[in-house]
Amino acid sequence: MSKPLRIGILGSTGSIGKNSIEVIRNLITNGVNCKIEFLTTNNNVELLKLQAKEFNPSAVVIANSNVSKIQIPGAKIYYGEEGLLRVTAEADYDVLLSSLVGFAGLAPTIEAIRRGKRIALANKETLVVAGGTITELAKKFNSELIPVDSEHSAIFQCLTGESQHCVDNLILTASGGPFRNRKLEDIVNASIEDALNHPNWNMGNKITIDSATLMNKGLEVIEAHWLFNIPPEKINVVIHPQSIIHSMVEFNDGSIKAQMGIPDMKIPIQYALTFPERVTSDFPRMDFEKFSTLSFEKPDTEKFRCLNICYDVLKLGGTYPVVLNAANEIAISLFLDSKISFGEIADVIEQSLEDHVCNGDYSLDNIFEIDKEIRNKILRNHIK
Numbered sequence: 001m002s003k004p005l006r007i008g009i010l011g012s013t014g015s016i017g018k019n020s021i022e023v024i025r026n027l028i029t030n031g032v033n034c035k036i037e038f039l040t041t042n043n044n045v046e047l048l049k050l051q052a053k054e055f056n057p058s059a060v061v062i063a064n065s066n067v068s069k070i071q072i073p074g075a076k077i078y079y080g081e082e083g084l085l086r087v088t089a090e091a092d093y094d095v096l097l098s099s100l101v102g103f104a105g106l107a108p109t110i111e112a113i114r115r116g117k118r119i120a121l122a123n124k125e126t127l128v129v130a131g132g133t134i135t136e137l138a139k140k141f142n143s144e145l146i147p148v149d150s151e152h153s154a155i156f157q158c159l160t161g162e163s164q165h166c167v168d169n170l171i172l173t174a175s176g177g178p179f180r181n182r183k184l185e186d187i188v189n190a191s192i193e194d195a196l197n198h199p200n201w202n203m204g205n206k207i208t209i210d211s212a213t214l215m216n217k218g219l220e221v222i223e224a225h226w227l228f229n230i231p232p233e234k235i236n237v238v239i240h241p242q243s244i245i246h247s248m249v250e251f252n253d254g255s256i257k258a259q260m261g262i263p264d265m266k267i268p269i270q271y272a273l274t275f276p277e278r279v280t281s282d283f284p285r286m287d288f289e290k291f292s293t294l295s296f297e298k299p300d301t302e303k304f305r306c307l308n309i310c311y312d313v314l315k316l317g318g319t320y321p322v323v324l325n326a327a328n329e330i331a332i333s334l335f336l337d338s339k340i341s342f343g344e345i346a347d348v349i350e351q352s353l354e355d356h357v358c359n360g361d362y363s364l365d366n367i368f369e370i371d372k373e374i375r376n377k378i379l380r381n382h383i384k
């Protein structure tokens, strides 16, 4: 019998994490020899215990150090950010499913890259804040970065078997989020409930708000730039409200390849784990008769400023993406705490970028420093 595929999951109780558990059940059902090496959660200890009972990992991490200590038979238990770093640096695994939310994913993902592991990358913020460093390290340590983000998985699948020099454009599709058809004056004071009500995808809070501002698509433009080494002017965004085409690649002969399917994260997660193989699944299938129309429109960048902010930041480079990401994460948490309005999310980000002076130090240490600085500064200005 072949050696099992050993998987470590960062963030196993989040939206991507729960989907990945279903994927692993599917792989096992279909005769793929795989094993979960470790699981991690921030707070959701009850679900972590259930997952550990089913899959017997060698280690688990509870990232929130304020959670009371637990016991799981047969598993080492680590706590806090330190625990996340230890498990990625020490455990025996082949693939890291990197699905923490936001900046928190950066440090443990780097640990895995330095060990030459395959990274099934669901944490786009890692590439947004440190895309240059991450892709260089991945090359140096022979670590494969396989995207889990549905758009990037689509592009990755379209590019398989193609030559880089034949690519004319990457075309990222966007659902347009819950406010696509709303007027600007309605959006600026939109409620938390409305902003969290995504039309097609059921995801965590952070990415759902990012979808409502179109920041998510902007972050994905930056992510695509680093993953596929394509300049920003060749990365286009088109609104496609049905979310059936997950993204496309246009080639130099005018041919366009699209990857399609129902919006279900299990498909890109499984592909990232099993690439270059495909494995049978009983995940729900596309019913073409239910989707008689696939439509496309231009994104409204007056209503959704965040998309263009991301293009500008990508062109500026340096440490501006770190500022963009930190300001966005904090602005979202302030919005979800009712401290700022929906419209002010973009204001906070623009102000932070305007105030920032890039000193030419792109080291990881400086990235961590700037991230902390920006968060503290915004919090000081908004919390009395």
Ligand code: MN
Pocket: 149, 150, 151, 220
């Ligand atoms: Mn996406």
